[in-house]
Amino acid sequence: MSSRRISRRTFTTAAVFAAAVGVPLVRAQGARPERSRVTIVHGSRSSIPALPLTIAEQLGYFRAEGVEVEFVEQAPAARSLQDGGAGPGDVVCGPFEQVVQLQGRGQFFQSFVLQGRAPQVAVGVSTRAMPGFRGVAQLRGHRVGVAAPGLMSGMVARLVLARGGLDPADVSYVGLGAQWEAVSSFRAGQLEAIAHTDPVITHLEQRGELRIIGDTRTLKGTQEIFGGPMPAGCLYAPQEFIQKNPLTCQALANGVVHALKWLQTAGPSDIIRTVPEAYFMADRALYLAAFNKVREAISPDGVMADEAVRTAIRTVARFDAAVRIDRIDASRAYTNDFARRAKDKFHA
Known part of the structure; x- marks a missing residue:
C-alpha cells in the first residue's frame, strides 16, 4: 500500500x-x-x-x-x-x-x-435504453461508450462505476469516434451509457436523452470523483x-x-x-x-x-x-x- x-x-x-x-x-x-x-x-x-x-x-x-x-x-x-x-x-x-x-x-x-x-468529462445513462434507471449497479452487463478507453474519459467512467460497486469487467467499454460519431452511436442504441466531453454531453442533455450520473465539468464534481x-x-x-x-x-x-x-x-x-x-x-x-x-x-x-x-x-x-x-x-x-x-x- x-x-x-x-x-x-x-x-x-x-x-x-x-x-x-x-x-x-x-x-x-x-x-x-x-x-x-x-x-x-x-x-x-x-x-x-x-x-x-x-x-x-x-x-x-x-x-x-x-x-x-x-x-x-x-x-x-x-x-x-x-x-x-x-x-x-x-x-x-x-x-x-x-x-x-x-x-x-x-x-x-x-x-x-x-x-x-x-477534466470536463461527464458520464450519463441513456434515458431511452434505461428509463427506470435507479443506480449504477444496473449497468452491469451493459455497454459504456468512452471517448478513449485508456485516457481520461475511460478513467472517469471507471471511477463513477466503481463508486456504484462495479468492476471494469462488469461492463463493456466501447471506444467512440469523433464527437458527432459518438452522438450517432448513442442514438442508434449501441450504448447504454456514455462518458464524453462537451458539446456532446450538453447536446444529449438538452434533448432529454441523457441522465448525468458523474460530472467533472465542475470543480465540486471533480473533487467528489477523484478525491482532489x-x-x-x-x-x-x-x-x-x-x-x-x-x-x-x-x-x-x-x-x-x-x-x-x-x-x-x-x-x-x-x-x-x-x-x-x-x-x-x-x-x-x-x-x-x-x-x-x-x-x-x-x-x-x-x-x-x-x-x-x-x-x-x-x-x-x-x-x-x-x-x-x-x-x-x-x-x-x-x-x-x-x-x-x-x-x-x-x-x-
Whole structure:
C-alpha cells in the first residue's frame, strides 16, 4: 500500500529540485523565440476543452509573441511524440495524465502551461435504453461508450462505476469516434451509457436523452470523483525540446495564458465572434450552453496546482500497471515557470 502513495514531503522535494536544475530561466525580455514556427498536435480542436488554444490562435496571441503555430489533428495526440519524439509535432495539446503515462513508460515529457483545471468529462445513462434507471449497479452487463478507453474519459467512467460497486469487467467499454460519431452511436442504441466531453454531453442533455450520473465539468464534481483537484488539458513537450527552446515555450505559454484571461470575462457575443463557425456544428446556442457548463473548469492563469499533480499521479497509477508512484518523478512531469511568467505579464 505504501509503495503507491506519494507523500507531500517527497513531492515538495521534487518541486524544489525542479526549480534548481529544471527549466532554464528566460532572462532576455523581448528576445525572439528560438523557433518562428511550431507544430502543435491535438485531438479535436472543436471540442470545448481545446477552447483556450482556439482563442489564442483566433485572436493572434501566438503571432503577437513571435510564433506561427501549425495545428495537426491526431487522436490520441500523445502518439505523435512517442518513440523518442518521432511524429509530426513539436508540442502536444492533451490531458496531463498522458504525461504521467508516458513517464511510466520511460518517456519524459513535461507540461508547461495548463488549460483546464478539471477534466470536463461527464458520464450519463441513456434515458431511452434505461428509463427506470435507479443506480449504477444496473449497468452491469451493459455497454459504456468512452471517448478513449485508456485516457481520461475511460478513467472517469471507471471511477463513477466503481463508486456504484462495479468492476471494469462488469461492463463493456466501447471506444467512440469523433464527437458527432459518438452522438450517432448513442442514438442508434449501441450504448447504454456514455462518458464524453462537451458539446456532446450538453447536446444529449438538452434533448432529454441523457441522465448525468458523474460530472467533472465542475470543480465540486471533480473533487467528489477523484478525491482532489484533477488537472486536464495542457501543452506538453519532450524535456529536451523545452530545454533547447525556452523562449519558444514561453511564447506559447504567453499565448495560452493571454487566452485564459480573455475567457474569464468573455460574454456570449465574444465567443460567437471569435470561435470558428464550423465549431458550433450549426447550433450556436448549444455551444454557448456547453461553454457555460465548463466555464469554471477552465484554468484562470495556466498554473498547475501541486495537489492536482498528486491526484493525477495517484489516479493514473490506479488504472495503468506501467505507472508506479514510487517511480514517477513529479518534478519532471510539469513546470510552472513559463505559466507564472505569463501570469505576471497578463494578470499584473
